[in-house]
Amino acid sequence: MSIFQAKRYRIKEVLPQTDDNVMLRVKTRLNPQPGQFVEVSIPGVGEAPISSASCNNEFLDLNVRIVGAVTEAITKMKKGEQVHLRGPYGRGYPMDYLRGKNIVLVGGGCGVAPLRGIIEFIDKHRMDYKEIYLFFGFRSPADVLFKDEIDDWSKKYNLNMSVDKAPEDNPFNCSVGFVTKLLENAELSTDNTEVLTCGPSIMIDKCIDILKSKGFSDDKLWESYERHMKCSTGKCGHCMINGKYVCMDGPVFRHDEVKGIDE
Ligand SMILES: Cc1cc2nc3c(=O)[nH]c(=O)nc-3n(C[C@H](O)[C@H](O)[C@H](O)COP(=O)(O)OP(=O)(O)OC[C@H]3O[C@@H](n4cnc5c(N)ncnc54)[C@H](O)[C@@H]3O)c2cc1C
Ligand code: FES
Known part of the structure; x- marks a missing residue:
């Protein structure tokens, strides 16, 4: 399975967090590394990049804050339904480099x-x-x-x-x-x-x-960093800041890599 292609995964649990945040627990072995994200798509509505809120090989937690049509549609999904995911994408937090610190x-x-x-x-x-x-x-x-x-x-x-x-x-x-x-x-x-x-x-x-x-x-x-994204694979240029692709070079950056970049 290519990371460019969305695949359907079953929602194990829906865990409401606050008035405008809902966490979906999805049954998958995708296991993004901390700081990486997946593209979550709702057919007929659209797609949104959402960060991994977990780190294991059995399920993926996605905490979604309702801000518009796609995030609202994601948070309305029910336990047992299937959600379309592609990824994981991006460079996450440098957990290997951080060892011993x-x-x-x-x-x-x-x-x-x-x-x-x-x-x-x-x-x-x-x-x-x-x-x-x-x-x-x-x-x-x-x-x-x-x-x-x-x-x-x-x-x-x-x-x-x-x-x-x-x-x-x-x-x-x-x-x-x-x-x-x-x-x-x-x-x-x-x-x-x-x-x-x-x-x-x-x-x-x-x-x-x-x-x-x-x-x-x-x-x-x-x-x-959060940027508007389309492809999340370094193709469309939507997420670029000063020659860097937030979807591939980031979303996690060391401060000296992005210092002075206008938000
Ligand atoms: C790498 C990455 C990780 C993310 N992780 C999460 C997450 O874990 N949980 C979560 O709830 N959201 C996350 N987001 C933000 C989420 O992708 C957007 O809120 C979502 O795409 C909005 O889609 P919508 O159709 O619901 O709203 P829209 O109608 O598209 O947008 C509603 C409002 O949010 C603004 N907006 C939309 N997308 C972005 C963005 N990428 N950056 C800044 N402002 C934006 C719009 O300008 C508009 O004002 C992440 C974004 C990125 C780039
Ligand atoms: S979102 Fe298309 S290049 Fe980053």
């Missing part, structure tokens, strides 16, 4: 989903990595993704979580404010430490400023 993951909103794939990878190869720090931010307690896993992550790793606002209650007992504030206040050693970010570009830009003021060099910072 401390890793800081910074995620905002649905940007936490691809980082969940990294967590699953690290869970399976825990001895290969040193300290793991998680900085996750969501808009409000109701917008927190993977609610059932937060407790487990806080036991296994250094979890720092925030919500921008908690108008009613704060069941996670987390900080209220932007995740960038948590990062700013954190004591992080730059020694043997790399930072992987995923989220809104405004959050990533702010994180990079903060991390650089803490002494991190550009080659220790990794970010995932």
Whole structure:
């Protein structure tokens, strides 16, 4: 089976996360690496690139945020139905290169989903990595993704979580404010430490400023880019930024590779 051709896979489970995020668990052995993505298509509606939110050989978790027609149609799919996928595509996070290092993951909103794939990878190869720090931010307690896993992550790793606002209650007992504030206040050693970010570009830009003021060099910072895509295979040029194909050279880039590129 060519990665250019969509194939049908059965939906094992539909796991609603928030008002506008639904996770599909698809039965497949495609096993994209953390940070890679697949193209999900709905016949008659269209196609959308969606990142892997898991890392295993039995199923693929796709967390989808409803923003338009395709994402809405994907989230309406039911358990037992078949979804069309092609891929996996792109260059993900450099998990081999990161062996033996401390890793800081910074995620905002649905940007936490691809980082969940990294967590699953690290869970399976825990001895290969040193300290793991998680900085996750969501808009409000109701917008927190993977609610059932937060407790487990806080036991296994250094979890720092925030919500921008908690108008009613704060069941996670987390900080209220932007995740960038948590990062700013954190004591992080730059020694043997790399930072992987995923989220809104405004959050990533702010994180990079903060991390650089803490002494991190550009080659220790990794970010995932979102661009409009068509082919995802380096053919159409839709995703190009400054001579780079986000679909093939990325979506994950080291900061010095994309520094100065206008968003
Ligand atoms: C590599 C990659 C990984 C992604 N991973 C995920 C994921 O895990 N979960 C998820 O929910 N979404 C993810 N996205 C975004 C998702 O592909 C888009 O939201 C989707 O294609 C929108 O299609 P639509 O028809 O629902 O909405 P449209 O009507 O096409 O778009 C709705 C709005 O979103 C904007 N938009 C659409 N696509 C993009 C894009 N690629 N970048 C920036 N803005 C966009 C449009 O300009 C418009 O304002 C990813 C995108 C990329 C490039
Ligand atoms: S999406 Fe076509 S070249 Fe990247």
